[in-house]
Amino acid sequence: MIKRFVFFLLLIGLGKLHAQELNARVQLLAPQVSNISKPTLEALQKTIRDFLNNNKFSNESYKPQERIDCNFVITINSWDGGSGYTAEAQIQSSRPVFNSSYNSTLLNMSDKNFDFSYNDGSTIDFSDQNYISNISALLSYYAYTIIGLDKDSFSKMGGTPYFKKAQNIINLAQTSGNTGWKAADGLRNRFWFNENVLNPVFSELRSFIYSYHLSGLDQLTDNDKGLGQIVSALPALQQMDKQKLGSIFPNVYFASKAEEITNVLSKLNGQERMKAYNMLAEIDPANIGKYEGLKK
Incomplete structure (x- = not known):
């Protein structure tokens, strides 16, 4: 009986492990920032990767082979020695082509305003109902956008619910004072990308x-x-x-x-x-x- 119970718990654990949507690879670079130690950079890289790969952004369960391949290359441009980082990021996602080994790109987007605050050793918490931090909002926004584009490639306009979740992240983050969340922050930012994908003008x-x-x-x-x-x-x-x-x-x-x-x-x-x-x-x-x- 005990063995069966342990086996049941293992199955539940495996189910949770395989439920997430993203298979994210994260690379953190700081070529021009001399005051960041390698261990600090590696720890932050792991924390970001864990946030993307371990959080659930939908109610659906994904098998391991169904998880969406994506890459986050984050380049830190400066660090204030405490919790403040100015950075930019390149976010890329792809989906496999049926019955082949080829992956086709769905998103390849540059974000020049990937600034955030992070205290060494802390976790990045996730919420789709409240603004917690800019790094949490940034990663959540791109997670929903990646899932939305993936869904669009499998069913017509199938990504709409996820683009709306990304829109909600935008609305929550607009009072934070960080750049990229508002229409007035420029024409090539997170606000306008989300506005475009939800705009009927781009339904074709x-x-x-x-x-x-x-x-x-x-x-x-x-x-x-x-x-x-x-x-x-x-x-x-x-x-x-x-x-x-x-x-x-x-x-x-x-x-x-x-x-x-x-x-x-x-x-x-x-x-x-x-x-x-x-x-x-x-x-x-x-x-x-x-x-x-x-x-x-």
């Missing part, structure tokens, strides 16, 4: 993410039908407001996807490649140089 882009991944990339290993699905999804993007193409969401998305889209669609015949090129050149003129490969 979110629908494209679904079609591109689930109906496109995920089908390529079995047949070439996926190529046609990707091309047929492009015209909807031409309906987006051209004045909005410079906004942060399409800008970040296409900057990370243009090269991959070109490589995938290069398998089309010459006429179809030119058709795809013309549409992409109109949809994403900022990356037209990357699409030139479709003209060859």
Whole structure:
């Protein structure tokens, strides 16, 4: 009986261990900051990684192979010798392509205002209902954004509940005085990225993410039908407001996807490649140089 009870507790423990959504790799750098010791940096790196990997950001359970691969490269620019850090971060996430070893990028975003306070040896607490600290808010915001984009790639507009959770983090953090949470803090910040993904103006882009991944990339290993699905999804993007193409969401998305889209669609015949090129050149003129490969 005791053995069965212990085995039951182990199963519960394993269930909790495998329930989380993220498989985050965290790298903390401080190349220009001489007063931070290596042990301090490594301890903070582990604390951030534990926050991302051990907290639950949804009510769903993820199997180990379903957890979302993501990378946080945080560069500390200065430290006041106490709890104050000024930093910037590069946040990247990806999802696997069905029946292949390839991972396709979903998010590759630079955050120049990743400043936070942290006392050495403390934990980072999580709450989606209260503002605790800027580091907690930053990590939670990106966790919800990563999950939202992943959901969008598997079901049409499936990420909306998570983008709304990220929006709630924004609302809670706006009184903190930290930069990046308000509309007035610039056009390429956390506020505007979240505003974009929830704005109906960009619904075609979110629908494209679904079609591109689930109906496109995920089908390529079995047949070439996926190529046609990707091309047929492009015209909807031409309906987006051209004045909005410079906004942060399409800008970040296409900057990370243009090269991959070109490589995938290069398998089309010459006429179809030119058709795809013309549409992409109109949809994403900022990356037209990357699409030139479709003209060859």
